[in-house]
Amino acid sequence: MNLTMKMSLAAFACLVCVGANAQEKKYPEQERMRPGMSEYWTPQPKVVTPGDIKTNTAPSDAIVLFDGKDLSAWEGAKGGPAEWDVHDGVFTVNKKKGDILTKQSFENFQLHIEWCVPENITGTSQGRGNSGVFLQDMYEIQILDCYNNETYVNGQTGSVYKQTPPLANAMRKPGEWNVYDIIYTAPVFKEDGTYRVPPRVTVIQNGVVLQNNTTILGTTEYIGFPKVKKHGAGKIRLQSHGDPSEPISFRNIWIREM
């Protein structure tokens, strides 16, 4: 056997060897799925005792911001105590005293807040029961008497003020209580101060969705377009609007941090 023959033989043997290996190699068969393979048990969600709708109590893990007694969870926006008028288990805006803010700051939350436009309300458009809930003291969800009262749609009840109109007008009549449930996801900022993830909000009024996970574009300016301003945890602000109409009232306010 000369050298060429020997080399050819070796190459053939090697090919056979590779072919044999490719055929013989076995991988494990995929295990048959059983129901338990896609079920997990921990961590268990915390147990929350729901509030009682009849007695207006908050869920057991909520921070109560107003339970009908006092404004100790709030402060004046200009400093000092919150000086709106507490009476009959509710409180009423005192327009001479300016806005009020929670003492505590929040990140992501679920906020429950009830508000009532007085039965004898007067005024039109934005000058009729105007107030507002500012999320993280930056972004206003409008409060306004929009019962038979037209205004610019991105300024009506449940709008992200001057940005996104509500999906519906779910107002109760003046003299009846309106309920807001607001679910808010705080923004995440880049180092340059712009949004990496913008803030988002869901607003439900009287069981009707007004904002469905809406992206907030920036601050809710009265004049001009939204501004993006870097911020951290923030307070809830209630607006004392300068319109001349009769002041609105609030009750049963609680917040759950998420």
Ligand code: MG
């Ligand atoms: Mg307002």
